[in-house]
Amino acid sequence: MKQKLVKVLKIIAFFALGLVLFWLVYKDQDIDRIKSVLKNDVNYLWIWVSLLLGLLSHLSRTLRWILMIEPLGHKPRVLNTFLAVMVGYLMNLVVPRMGEISRCGVLSRYEKISFTKLVGTVVTERIIDVIMLLLLTMLVLVSQFGKILQFLENNPHVKQxxxxxxxxxxxxxxxxxxxxxxxxxxxxxxxxxxxxxxxxIMLKFGEGLKTIKNMKNKWAFILHSVFIWLMYYLMLYVVFFCFEFTAHLAPLAALTTFVLGSFGMVAPVQGGIGAWHFMVIQALIVYGVSKADGVVFAFLAHGTMTAMLIVMGLISVLALPFLNRQAH
Known part of the structure; x- marks a missing residue:
């Protein structure tokens, strides 16, 4: 009972932290202006393009995960794996980092694969994702060093x-x-x-970590890893074309915003709420976008992305039992 209470309190604390960060970002903003811009000055066609790119990234992550699971002697169904991935994203919005465990549990249940081995594959995934983020960070540091210095000067607490x-x-x-x-x-x-x-347990866990070494199609794994992060970047970049105040910015400005926003996502709050908004707004400021406009951009970009994850996650939760009952 005590452990459950501690877990619940942690969830509430993380959520409260996210809300506080969100409130700090938006507390001094003109809400009426935000509503007006969202109603009259947004080309929503690019939002639909962004959501499509996001779905492609999730599908690619699904296919990459299947490549990693195959060396374990299993080939899970694509639909079950995709739905498990989407349930994972949904759970990350409830409890930070819970998504990785949740999707392993879902796939273990419906595909009869060792949960511990699946966790090993997901840890390997996360290592690859960290490497990809670090490579993109290096690219931004080399190409936009002056802008990064300006960002850190504007935000000394982030530098700390x-x-x-x-x-x-x-x-x-x-x-x-x-x-x-x-x-x-x-x-x-x-x-x-x-x-x-x-x-x-570690032996089983190690089997999951070794999946890349035993993988037959390593090139497909590499291409999926690059494609996933390319789609993540493009998912944000196309939102720049929704607004006049960001449409003129270069792809590298979008890349800098994406990388800094990704570090915001690392914060221990659900879906990066508040932290992601802050990092993106501050990144846009160094490229000449006003704070008021950056606030609207971050609100729309994060809001639509989160809404898609919630809708797809809930559909997945409902569909999984039905589809697997039908299959049997």
């Missing part, structure tokens, strides 16, 4: 957070102490029942 990622001497010493403790007491640790159980 990036600085906090660096390890201190005490961090290194603490890590070294843990490693030495495990080394000297390794014989006793290995004999413990808890470690034996953990070892069994």
């Amino acid at each position: 957070k990036f600085d906090n990622f660096t390890l201190t001497v005490w961090d290194v010493l603490a890590l070294a102490g843990i490693v030495l403790a495990f080394y000297f007491f390794r014989k006793k640790i290995k004999k413990s029942a808890a470690l034996v159980k953990v070892h069994e």
Whole structure:
């Protein structure tokens, strides 16, 4: 009971944090102006294009996940896998990082695949996604270094957070102490029942991590990895054409906005609410877009993206039991 209460409180805390960030971004804005711009000054055709690109990225993620699962001796159905992915996105809007666990649970249930092995494949996915984000970050740093400096100068608290990622001497010493403790007491640790159980789980987990090595079609995996992030970027870029105040901006300006917004998504709040808005608005400011216009842009881009994930996620939750009952 106590553990459930703690989990619920964490969910509420993360959600509250997102709402606070969202409120801080929008508290001083002219709501009537936002409504007017959204009603009269938006070319919504590009929103539909954006949503289509988003669906293509989710389909590509589905196909890439199937490529990773095949070395485990299973070939899950595309529809079940796609619906599991969409349920994962929905759950991320409820509890940060819960989506990865949720989609593994869904696919394990309907395709009879080891849950632990599936988690291993998803961890591998996340490693690849981090690599892709870092590559894009390097591209932005090289091509838009002056703009990034301006962004950090405008937001010193963000710069401080990036600085906090660096390890201190005490961090290194603490890590070294843990490693030495495990080394000297390794014989006793290995004999413990808890470690034996953990070892069994890690073996299954390791099988999931090795899927890239045992994959038959590695080129398809690489192409899907690139395509997913290309669609993510284009999904945001086409929204620039919805407004006169962003339509003239170059693709690299959109890439910078996308990368900074992606770091906002890493924040421990549901769907990056508030944090994503802040990063995108501040990125647009360094390219000459007023804060008032950036607020409208972020609201529309994030709102439509989130709405699609909610609709598709709910459809997936309802469809999965029905489709699999029919299949049997």
